[in-house]
Amino acid sequence: MKLYSSIGPNPRMVRMFIAEKGLDLPMTRVDIIAGENRREPFLSINPAGEIPVLEFDDGTALAETTAICEYLEERHPEPPLIGATPEARARTRMWWRRVDLKVVQPMTQGFRGAEGLQLFESRTHCLPVAADDLKATAREGLSWLEGQLGERPFIAGETLSVADILLFSFIEFGALVGQGLAPGHQRLARWHDRMASRPSAAITAF
Incomplete structure (x- = not known):
């Protein structure tokens, strides 16, 4: 491969x-x-x-x-990043989808309609008139996740999952394009710091 x-x-x-x-x-x-x-x-x-x-x-x-x-x-089921049981897989996919809908999609479209417009307008349909609202939607999604995270170490529970990897990648991206974490996102900030300390975070950054 x-x-x-x-x-x-x-x-x-x-x-x-x-x-x-x-x-x-x-x-x-x-x-x-x-x-x-x-x-x-x-x-x-x-x-x-x-x-x-x-x-x-x-x-x-x-x-x-x-x-x-x-x-x-x-x-390659080990280590499981989607889940080792039907229940764990369902829970991971639930959070995976929530991260995608509440943060990833609006953040991406907000960027493409604003800072990324020059690059993307000839490649895909962009929404410049909606860019600010899309960015606000992504911020609301992050705030919702902040409340839902509680004291869990990871987004979907007690172990690392693909939901963490997805959210981390987009929070890192958001920080580069004016859509970083807000001061009130303290739980997510601590979670981000733990994710950033993983070897995989360092070796995969271009």
């Missing part, structure tokens, strides 16, 4: 997932700033023109972060 990766929170999330699994996959970096992912030969690998992509030895490819992580979890 080979991983096509780049800058950005989604590629980092998959690299961190792979690192936490203890896997060592060959990696090809794709220059998304230059639009390498939006032209051939990359479009023959992933017609959607998005990163990351996992390419198998037979030349077929798997895209989308969820699909890649689910596949790697099934092939």
Whole structure:
């Protein structure tokens, strides 16, 4: 297998997932700033023109972060990052989805409609008139997670999961584009510091 990766929170999330699994996959970096992912030969690998992509030895490819992580979890179940039991998997997927809906999607669209507009307006449909509202939605999502986290060490419970890896990657990204944690997000700040101290956080940052 080979991983096509780049800058950005989604590629980092998959690299961190792979690192936490203890896997060592060959990696090809794709220059998304230059639009390498939006032209051939990359479009023959992933017609959607998005990163990351996992390419198998037979030349077929798997895209989308969820699909890649689910596949790697099934092939390499230890350590479990989605869950070792049906209950744990369901709980992890619940929080995974909540992080995606409440933070990842509005944060991404808010960035693309504002700071990232020049880069993305020729590549995908952007919403500049809604950028401020989308950013506010992401802030509200973070505040909701702040309240829900309580004293748990990790987002979905007592052990690290893909929900933590996803949220960490986007909080790191948000801090770079004006959508960082607010002063009141003290629990999330402590959680972030614990995540940032993991070896996988250091070795996966471009």
